[in-house]
Amino acid sequence: MLVKAYAKINLTLDVFSLRPDGYHGVASVMQAISLHDTLSFSRTPQPGIAFTCDGPESAGIPLDATNLVYRAADAALVAAGRSESGEGVAIHLNKQTPSQAGLGSGSSDAASALAGVNHVLQLGLPAEKLHSLAASLGSDIPFFLMGGTAVARGRGEQLTVAPDAPPMWLVVVKPEDNVSTGWAYGQLDADAERQSHRGTKRMEQAIAEADRSLVISRMCNDFEGPVFKHFPKLAWLYDEMLMAGAQNARLCGSGSALFAVAASEEDARRMANLLSARYPKTHVCRTLNRQESLPIPPAQPA
Numbered sequence: 001m002l003v004k005a006y007a008k009i010n011l012t013l014d015v016f017s018l019r020p021d022g023y024h025g026v027a028s029v030m031q032a033i034s035l036h037d038t039l040s041f042s043r044t045p046q047p048g049i050a051f052t053c054d055g056p057e058s059a060g061i062p063l064d065a066t067n068l069v070y071r072a073a074d075a076a077l078v079a080a081g082r083s084e085s086g087e088g089v090a091i092h093l094n095k096q097t098p099s100q101a102g103l104g105s106g107s108s109d110a111a112s113a114l115a116g117v118n119h120v121l122q123l124g125l126p127a128e129k130l131h132s133l134a135a136s137l138g139s140d141i142p143f144f145l146m147g148g149t150a151v152a153r154g155r156g157e158q159l160t161v162a163p164d165a166p167p168m169w170l171v172v173v174k175p176e177d178n179v180s181t182g183w184a185y186g187q188l189d190a191d192a193e194r195q196s197h198r199g200t201k202r203m204e205q206a207i208a209e210a211d212r213s214l215v216i217s218r219m220c221n222d223f224e225g226p227v228f229k230h231f232p233k234l235a236w237l238y239d240e241m242l243m244a245g246a247q248n249a250r251l252c253g254s255g256s257a258l259f260a261v262a263a264s265e266e267d268a269r270r271m272a273n274l275l276s277a278r279y280p281k282t283h284v285c286r287t288l289n290r291q292e293s294l295p296i297p298p299a300q301p302a
Contacts, residue, residue: 001120005037005112006293007103007285008143009172009252009259011165011215012199015188015222023139023155024185027200029207030140031165032147032293033259034285035172037097037105039069039112041120044088049073055095057105068106068137069093072113075133080123089117098174098281102253104140111144148290151204162204164289166212169268171241171260172252174281177231179255187226196222216248216261223254234258237279244271 008030016025037055044050051070053061065071073091077083091113097105111134118125125133127145134141139156149162188194197220206214228235234251237258241249245267246260262268268284276282 001041001116003039003112003116005039005108006032006147006288007035007097007105007108008032010221011219012203013221013223013253014196014198014200016196018189025154026152026156028152029162029200029203030143030150030152032288033170034288035097035283037109038094039109039116040092041116042090043120044090046088047083047085048088050090053093053095057095057098061095068110069113072110072137073117075137076114076117076123076125079129079133080125082121082123087121089121098257100178101174101257102251102255103257104144104253107138107140108144110137111141115145147293148288149207151200163207165207165287166210166215168287169262169265170285171262171268171271171275172257172283172285173237173275173279174257175233175237175279177233177256179227179231181254184223184227184254188222194225219248219250221251224251227251227255240275244274246271
């Protein structure tokens with residue numbers, strides 16, 4: 001069975017103060033996009049997990065139990081009582097989405113692993129259990145079991161389904177620089193004067209009104225201040241996107257990828273042609289509605 005693991009962008013990303021539990025409070029409108037990895041699943045006669053990986057973004061991907069795909073598959077097997085007996089599963093990941101980009105590719109792969117293993121081995125885990133396992137593995141992972149457009153709050157694990165955002169064509173660029181998420185949070189904490197955009201509620205209203213222009217104009221990301229300050233090449237990429245004709249451009253998560261909103265598919269491909277001369281990892285993609293972004297079959301009874 002083949003499963004597409006779609007990436008995401010953040011239409012908004014508000015970061016609040018550090019909580020007593022050590023996490024930052026956040027509010028974000030998350031949006032699935034068509035850029036994706038592909039995972040294949042097949043049964044094996046022996047129990048356990050065999051994991052392999054290839055693709056243009058596979059360099060440095062661990063193949064052992066430290067990999068998030070492996071950990072997600074193992075969590076599903078343990079939850080179903082199938083980790084040491086019965087059939088096992090072979091998982092192959094074709095890695096197309098850049099890592100360390102703010103696109104959630106590792107989290108998306110993990111969500112696809114949970115759902116894919118559940119389906120191909122007929123573990124019978126209900127959706128609620130899959131979401132619980134996803135939340136235990138990482139804050140972003142539950143979103144990828146939901147797809148489409150959703151609002152995340154708390155530390156990112158409190159998800160609310162939103163209406164599908166108006167469709168948009170995008171150009172996603174991953175430059176050479178990498179940005180540590182921990183470093184980015186630290187930079188926000190170090191700025192005693194900073195204030196969040198607090199743009200998520202306004203974005204929810206724009207989406208509810210299905211106002212594409214308003215959605216584009218209300219995009220925001222609190223990480224852009226420190227990231228653009230300390231990584232001038234990313235600030236320059238942002239300017240390049242606007243000069244190429246983007247209707248807006250924003251950082252993906254904490255970076256280092258950026259996305260540009262295009263007026264049309266044709267305009268997106270024109271922008272991509274301009275940017276790809278300097279940035280090899282340039283991708284044309286589009287936003288996905290909830291139905292499109294959930295290719296994973298529902299859980300089957302054991």
